[in-house]
Amino acid sequence: VIVAEFEGLKTSVDAFHRGRFHLVQPVGGGHRSGIDAMLLAAMVPNGFAGQLADLGAGAGAAGMAVVSRCDAANITLVENDPVMAECARLSVALDQNKAFSGQIKIIEADVTLKGPTRLAAGLDDDTFDFVIFNPPFNDPSDRKTPDSRKQNAHVMGAALWEDWLRTATAIVKPGGHMALIARPESLGDILGAIGKRFGALRILSVHPHKDAAAIRILISGQKGSRARLALLPPHVLHELGSDAFLPEANAVNNGERALV
Amino acid sequence: VIVAEFEGLKTSVDAFHRGRFHLVQPVGGGHRSGIDAMLLAAMVPNGFAGQLADLGAGAGAAGMAVVSRCDAANITLVENDPVMAECARLSVALDQNKAFSGQIKIIEADVTLKGPTRLAAGLDDDTFDFVIFNPPFNDPSDRKTPDSRKQNAHVMGAALWEDWLRTATAIVKPGGHMALIARPESLGDILGAIGKRFGALRILSVHPHKDAAAIRILISGQKGSRARLALLPPHVLHELGSDAFLPEANAVNNGERALV
Numbered sequence: 001v002i003v004a005e006f007e008g009l010k011t012s013v014d015a016f017h018r019g020r021f022h023l024v025q026p027v028g029g030g031h032r033s034g035i036d037a038m039l040l041a042a043m044v045p046n047g048f049a050g051q052l053a054d055l056g057a058g059a060g061a062a063g064m065a066v067v068s069r070c071d072a073a074n075i076t077l078v079e080n081d082p083v084m085a086e087c088a089r090l091s092v093a094l095d096q097n098k099a100f101s102g103q104i105k106i107i108e109a110d111v112t113l114k115g116p117t118r119l120a121a122g123l124d125d126d127t128f129d130f131v132i133f134n135p136p137f138n139d140p141s142d143r144k145t146p147d148s149r150k151q152n153a154h155v156m157g158a159a160l161w162e163d164w165l166r167t168a169t170a171i172v173k174p175g176g177h178m179a180l181i182a183r184p185e186s187l188g189d190i191l192g193a194i195g196k197r198f199g200a201l202r203i204l205s206v207h208p209h210k211d212a213a214a215i216r217i218l219i220s221g222q223k224g225s226r227a228r229l230a231l232l233p234p235h236v237l238h239e240l241g242s243d244a245f246l247p248e249a250n251a252v253n254n255g256e257r258a259l260v
Numbered sequence: 261v262i263v264a265e266f267e268g269l270k271t272s273v274d275a276f277h278r279g280r281f282h283l284v285q286p287v288g289g290g291h292r293s294g295i296d297a298m299l300l301a302a303m304v305p306n307g308f309a310g311q312l313a314d315l316g317a318g319a320g321a322a323g324m325a326v327v328s329r330c331d332a333a334n335i336t337l338v339e340n341d342p343v344m345a346e347c348a349r350l351s352v353a354l355d356q357n358k359a360f361s362g363q364i365k366i367i368e369a370d371v372t373l374k375g376p377t378r379l380a381a382g383l384d385d386d387t388f389d390f391v392i393f394n395p396p397f398n399d400p401s402d403r404k405t406p407d408s409r410k411q412n413a414h415v416m417g418a419a420l421w422e423d424w425l426r427t428a429t430a431i432v433k434p435g436g437h438m439a440l441i442a443r444p445e446s447l448g449d450i451l452g453a454i455g456k457r458f459g460a461l462r463i464l465s466v467h468p469h470k471d472a473a474a475i476r477i478l479i480s481g482q483k484g485s486r487a488r489l490a491l492l493p494p495h496v497l498h499e500l501g502s503d504a505f506l507p508e509a510n511a512v513n514n515g516e517r518a519l520v
Contacts, residue, residue: 185488187463188451203447205465205491214491228445231465231474234494 002027004090006083013094016061017255021068021097023059024090031084033061035253036181036216039206039235040134041065042252042259043179043220048073050129053171055111055164056080059087060104062134067100069255074103078123080110111135112163123171131168131178135160161186161193169197172223179220187217199225204232204259209240220260235259262287264350266343273354276321277515281328281357283319284350291344293321295513296441296476299466299495300394301325302512302519303439303480308333310389313431315371315424316340319347320364322394327360329515334363338383340370371395372423383431391428391438395420421446421453429457432483439480447477459485464492464519469500480520495519 002010003024010027016038025032041062044052049072054063057077067073079085085108092101109121111133119125168178178198182190184205194201198221205214214234237249251257262270263284270287276298285292300322304312309332314323317337327333339345345368352361369381371393379385428438438458442450444465454461458481465474474494497509511517 184491187447187489187491188454188461191448191451194448201448205494207493211493213493217491229447231444231447231477233467233471233473234465 006086009083011087011090013096015096017065017068019096020255021064021100022091022094023061023064024087024094025059026083026087031058033058035237036134037061038065038253038255039216039218039259040132040179040181041069041255042257043181043204043218044070044073044130044132044258045260046070046258048130050074051076051127052130052132053078053123053128055131055133055168056135057088057106058084058134060091060106062132063104064091064097064100065255066132067103069258071100075105076122076128077104077106078109078111079106080108082108111167112160113167118167118170123167125170126173128171129173129176131172131176133164133168133178133180135164135180135182158186158189161189165190165193165197169223174224176223177220178223179218181216181218184214184217190217190219194219194221196226197221198223200227201229202232202260203229205234207234207236209238210234210236211240218259232260266346269343271347271350273356275356277325277328279356280515281324281360282351282354283321283324284347284354285319286343286347291318293318295497296394297321298325298513298515299476299478299519300392300439300441301329301515302517303441303464303478304330304333304390304392304518305520306330306518308390310334311336311387312390312392313338313383313388315391315393315428316395317348317366318344318394320351320366322392323364324351324357324360325515326392327363329518331360335365336382336388337364337366338369338371339366340368342368371427372420373427378427378430383427385430386433388431389433389436391432391436393424393428393438393440395424395440395442418446418449421449425450425453425457429483434484436483437480438483439478441476441478444474444477450477450479454479454481456486457481458483460487461489462492462520463489465494467494467496469498469502470494470496471500478519492520 004011012027044066048070053076055078057079060077063075063077092104107122200222202220204218206216264271272287304326308330313336315338317339320337323335323337367382460482462480464478466476
């Protein structure tokens with residue numbers, strides 16, 4: 001179903017979590033959310049209550065996946081791309097999402113803003129209980145995407161981890177949490193950028209099947225904690241030799257289970 | 261069987277790899293090798309031929325485990341502790357090890373030596389095809405070991421990763437390889453110390469059973485490579501609810517299979 005057109009971009013309404021929430025997303029251009037956003041949302045534990053910021057939220061997939069599972073969560077979607085932010089606004093306004101739309105706020109701003117400009121955008125210090133981020137993490141040398149909007153959402157240099165983690169650290173309350181999703185090759189850059197900002201790090205690798213190298217890493221941490229890093233058992237998506245999701249992976253994709 | 265006594269330290273002769281090699285090890289004090297050394301050795305691929313240095317070799321477990329599986333390997337054991345170095349010499353001299361004892365050399369030296377003193381100790385630049393190291397990696401805040409020799413083998417601050425990796429980088433040929441074993445909480449320090457010295461990093465986590473967090477990480481890399489880091493599928497030691505090793509883990513412990 002094509003619901004709108006902005007700057008020549010068609011959008012569709014897509015069901016997630018077996019229809020418990022819907023997203024307005026670009027068709028044929030721009031970033032479309034899939035299991036990355038569902039995996040990231042699954043790093044928020046069941047029963048989470050409080051303020052959660054979804055940085056680089058796109059159309060709002062990860063944040064909505066959290067509120068669809070954790071009904072005492074309040075979500076702030078932060079997105080800089082005007083078309084994606086408009087998709088997020090349209091998503092929140094959908095009748096299918098009215099059960100929780102009052103718990104979602106949208107800030108159209110650059111995650112990497114600093115100091116007074118960040119505060120002016122509404123990203124205050126020490127205000128969030130949880131920050132999640134699914135940054136544009138694909139390596140520019142790896143893939144050429146013909147569409148520039150899609151490229152913005154996928155391309156991220158090593159230095160940008162520092163920018164995103166600086167903001168995440170600033171806006172999370174002391175003792176609050178963060179979670180991020182990335183490609184495995186960014187692990188060194190990410191741990192370097194985290195430094196001592198977050199402790200109690202938990203790393204979870206996502207493998208297409210049990211005998212394959214990881215395609216994604218999920219990392220969570222607690223602001224100011226000095227507890228040690230742990231490498232959790234991996235999350236495996238598919239049975240060997242099959243494209244079908246394993247039952248556990250399916251439960252995560254559909255918001256029936258957290259990963260932590 | 262107690263074979264000798266140094267500085268009040270009794271030693272025993274222990275069989276590894278189903279009796280294919282034996283080690284003289286301290287009894288009731290000092291570092292005794294176990295599966296850590298076998299896991300590290302398993303990061304060297306089958307058929308490896310060339311010069312391999314085992315840094316912080318102790319009694320020589322990891323290096324001997326390599327030569328017991330890769331019969332074209334030449335091994336240099338580097339150990340600073342005089343008693344452990346003596347254990348290594350006694351191990352090499354054992355009749356049970358005569359099949360490969362001509363392929364093993366021992367250097368009694370501090371791995372962290374720099375410049376001319378490192379060269380004078382026999383650790384030349386760009387000379388090894390492979391360097392493996394099983395450094396003293398336990399966190400000093402974690403465990404108190406009553407025995408000071410055991411403590412030397414287990415205690416390592418973050419800064420020492422830099423020292424060990426500096427030497428590993430210096431002595432490996434361009435395009436040569438390294439592998440190390442560590443505790444998961446050292447991951448950030450290790451990736452920071454590796455920096456761009458080694459690429460094509462492969463990280464393999466070792467889990468006691470499939471649902472438990474990792475107890476060790478194994479990392480390998482190639483000097484000067486710019487290939488990306490990969491997170492390999494984990495290595496699982498035991499069946500859930502059992503102390504028995506899984507068949508794959510048993511094969512690794514016994515030198516019948518490499519991990520890479």
